[in-house]
Amino acid sequence: MKVLIAGTGFAGQGHVEAFRAAGAEIAGIVGRTPEVVAQVAEKMGIPYAGTDWQVALSDCQPDIVSIATPGGAHFAPITQAIAHGCHVFCDKPMTDSGETAATLYQLAQQKGVKTAYAASFRYTPSVLHAKQLVADGAIGDPTEVECMSHFNLERGIPFGWSHRKADGGGRLNNNFTHTLSIVSSVVGDRILGIIGDVRDDMGRAPIVEGVHNFATRRDFMPKDLDDPSLKWGKSDVEWSYTVLAKLESPFAAQPVSVLFKHGGLVPRFHEDHIVFYGTHGAIYIKGHYGSGQLYLWGKDKTWNALALPDEIVASVPDVAGETEQCWHYLACEFVRDIQGQPVEPYPTFRQGSQYQQIIDLIRKTDRWTDVSDLA
Template sequence: MPPAPRAIVVGTGFGCRIHVPALRAAGFEVAGLVGTDPDRTRRRADAVAIADIFTDLSEAIGRTGAVAVTIATPPATHAALALTAIERGCHILCEKPMAADLAEARAMLAAAEQAGVTHLIGNEFRWAPDRAMIGRAIANGLIGDPRYVTLSSVLPIVADPAARMPRWWFDAGAGGGWLGAHGSHLVDQLRVWLGEVDSLSATLPTVSDRPADAAEDSYVVRFRMKNGAQGVLQHSAGVWGPSENISRVAGTHGTLWVDKGVVKIADRDGVRDLPVDADLHLPPVEADDPRKAAMLFELAPFIRLCEALRAGVEGRPMPDDVPVPTFHDGVAAMALLDAIRRSAAQDGALVTLS
């Protein structure tokens, strides 16, 4: 058998929790961990059995001979790291949101395209079975022409200002805020299901008891798609009490929604479950520590994303069970995030996308 391709992980938080085990499950050798603090990086590398640590990505690539780099650092650092990896000829998987702004994202895409390397974005939830089945059902015409969309959620995860979260989440200068941390997944989901957004109006409120200069913990977006569908993205991570989620798409012939992870469809024939297609089942994963069980919902789809990265590294066709998220998708998502921020800065003014 040929040797496993070597990968470098940049980022010692989510990078160690999800990137490292997902890369290994996909058949990579994780050859090094890059962080900013040598002592912390050493501790976290030891915890996940990575031998070599670095504080400089270019050095890490040169010393390990890595052919792939995954980036799990604050958004404002993504562009510089990605460009370094691309210049060294590495295939790349970058976390979302792709960059600090649209201009940086476009520069990353242009460099990756010119270098001819595989370029993927960390939208692993494209492989979440319920989301993938809704997208497939819409594409197959099960609800006719989509007309109305509701994606709404309330979560208590940052309702308490003392809650421990990545520092960048509430640092606007680092690309933080709930819109980037979470909304980047939702705008990607919306595009996969329904295509491109035509126009939107948005606000970025802070619900929890945080300083006025903290980045937002909530977002409300009213949108119209280019295909005519309309809807609302409304999410807050700062709401005390139990979590609640609504994911619903209504069309001319029926409605799709998710109920406790099960996709439902209602039409003239009544209400029924929509079984997950066999090719959308995720690989089984287990936590070696009960405290890590909560991360499993991210790990399984991330393995699929890393499998796509390995296919690109080895020059094989990409998997086609779901559309693989590339830097093209990252740029499109950044255009939406920038438009949402422009609208919010103008008290919800209507913004039309090109």
């Protein structure tokens, strides 16, 4: 299987390694800046480097394209790749709007190509363990879930795609997509209802030249944010959100209630966590994406730390970094599916399209009931 990569930063280079580990050949890589894409291609041993996506599709003739650029730059290259007959692996967010995401889903369906949507933290070992425990009835019928995270991100992070809606920025696109995928994978993926509120706590961010890699953006933060010579860019996306959802579960007679609470700019006091509650017990996982220790509240009415089952330990890709492990897991599943091998259901453009439309609805924040005049 030949793969063409779009994007030269942290995600692009991570996708290269993930597909190589899945047994695929990296045919080429495309980026915006000739010098940067040439350097990355040389460093990673990729035979083709270019800046024109359409030309690269013709030159490389890939079976798969992997989209690792900011979400606002996804629509055109994915449309071109689908028209070329390529299977598509796309990092989240799928696009910058529900409308364009739905269009891509429909195009992929019409063309008959396979798609993967990398809301991929559902593949952390403890989340896989929680999924197994819930399916085995360890907590009875699941009743509710809470996902709590506080990132305390620095206000001096240079202005970039994460601050702009048109580029796929915002915490819903880049945090909620993962937690919604996690909850859906554990309790059931039929989302019945959603309501939420968002807040832009950031307002503005300093404009700094030279940032090419999202993973190293902190290295470019100004030392003095009060420097009068600084130029500023305006944020137009949310940095905090509160979302309530109802999910249908094959393991419960009633819909499961879910709370998603994220504060991008506020400090945490206790551990970030994900908790699955049920009629007979509960599962607590440390970490905002459930990548820490798992605890089970069972018949003895105490929290007990559980070791990972051997089969889950064996399934974890041998690579450093939680993000990288999850990319590897999903890329392997995707390649195996394309090759006709049996795989478990994984997130596709169906989920990506649905999540993007849900994010649009949450951002409207128009479902408040005015009680200011009540006695």
